[in-house]
């Protein structure tokens with residue numbers, strides 16, 4: 079739906095990882111079903127439907143029902159992957175997510191597709207930049223924002239293995255494979271991708287590779303920035319955040335509103351345990367018209383913008 | 396408040412509507428082609444309904460777009476901004492040249508309509524299943540005030556799978572909102588497939604009747620039939636009106652006709668040129 083600029087060669091749409099992984103899981107476990115709301119194509123589940131038509135439930139354009147039906151399927155012994163555009167899955171079905179999924183504490187995997195500003199020009203109704211704030215408040219609900227294909231696959235496999243509700247944000251915005259030394263994914267455990275003791279940059283999702291590029295730019299100025307991938311937002315890895323506070327300055331970066339998301343979560347931890355100067359980078363709220371790439375540039379959510387914010391913050395350290 | 400019956404229209408309302416409908420198809424397709432974004436299939440299924448409303452039915456004044464006495468039109472299928480923006484420009488709500496900015500950075504012509512950007516937009520839409528409940532509220536306000544204005548809302552058919560529509564349908568039937576008219580763009584296609592293969596809606600007319608509505612079925616590309624059913628006064632009926640407009644997605648261009656690929660498909664140069672030749 080979005081005419082994004084062509085991605086650099088070798089970058090990926092993590093929706094492809096989602097569909098590949100869920101098909102691999104479904105081969106091994108007959109309990110796995112997919113549940114969609116006229117979102118087969120946008121979830122890249124056309125092949126799943128071809129392979130297992132009887133294991134896909136399409137309820138039509140009805141997000142409240144898609145989530146509630148997922149809860150019912152779990153009650154009936156299935157492991158449902160409920161997949162729809164993140165904006166409608168959360169905003170429209172928030173009470174079903176709260177009451178039927180999180181509060182009831184059922185084994186449903188919610189896949190918020192094309193999260194963040196991927197739908198660019200389609201505007202604020204189609205952006206999903208409030209979802210982290212809404213979802214991270216819910217007890218029992220594991221919330222994961224993976225950064226690249228490897229982590230998306232790990233998150234989906236970990237979600238399937240966990241007996242409980244999980245929400246995974248899956249982006250369509252092209253991302254590169256991240257450099258990792260010892261690739262090991264654990265729900266609730268942040269990953270330090272680059273060491274440094276001058277300040278810490280905490281990011282997740284499509285912002286992680288931009289944070290790494292910012293750290294590279296800062297290194298050229300002699301500034302050693304630690305880069306932390308906080309892919310699980312609930313439960314939050316407080317120990318890694320408090321470790322980051324020892325650098326004396328923390329920048330958070332998210333493809334989300336600056337209110338209540340990753341930055342809000344980190345700020346709650348820092349403010350109550352170890353207040354250090356902080357910058358929260360993200361979007362200001364309802365956004366003007368523009369493509370996903372244009373919006374990220376316009377709001378300085380790129381390597382240069384992150385590096386500038388880090389330099390300004392260091393002056394307050 | 397200007398009535399649609401200009402001199403031109405008094406002579407031959409249907410000819411004017413036909414002319415505008417063709418213009419809407421051509422102009423919206425140019426917008427989609429230039430933006431390489433949009434929902435042209437649904438623009439084309441709705442073009443005749445929109446032309447009929449704006450050039451034959453609605454009492455509105457582009458110079459005074461929030462006049463309290465205006466008829467309201469709510470574009471619930473907010474993804475079809477190609478046709479909606481084109482008809483608003485044609486009706487004089489903003490200059491036609493503004494259509495060239497469709498979905499460009501900082502444009503007021505966002506992918507889905509925003510009333511804070513553009514005159515003539517009553518409520519922001521984009522998520523399906525919002526237009527009818529909002530329109531019920533507008534109609535109730537009119538009912539409380541014994542106001543003369545009518546409220547029209549255009550939904551898709553796949554959109555009716557959203558339960559919010561049926562909650563609103565109950566309230567409208569219960570309150571006998573005869574000042575409310577729902578038009579359903581019954582093109583039988585949604586985003587990924589046919590409605591009847593996804594979550595079937597038929598018998599759709601019986602559903603609305605059961606909710607206390609008066610139902611009319613029309614050919615949604617027949618300007619005269621649309622004009623007659625939409626312009627007739629609803630007074631005294633004591634029921635809200637549901638017009639099921641039987642349409643085709645992509646109507647007007649051979650390779651788009653009834654083809655789900657054109658829900659949000661966008662044309663390449665050859666397709667654009669062929670479509671423009673056919674839309675003559």
Ligand SMILES: Cc1ncc(C[n+]2csc(CCOP(=O)(O)OP(=O)(O)O)c2C)c(N)n1
Nearest residue numbers: 166437521522523551552553554584585586
């Ligand atoms: C709440 C919500 N869910 C999903 C979508 C994505 N979406 C946009 S258009 C569309 C299909 C609409 O089909 P229909 O109502 O029949 O419209 P038309 O055929 O006239 O284009 C979908 C699923 C949306 N805009 N809002």
Ligand SMILES: [Mg+2]
Nearest residue numbers: 552553584585
């Ligand atoms: Mg339709």
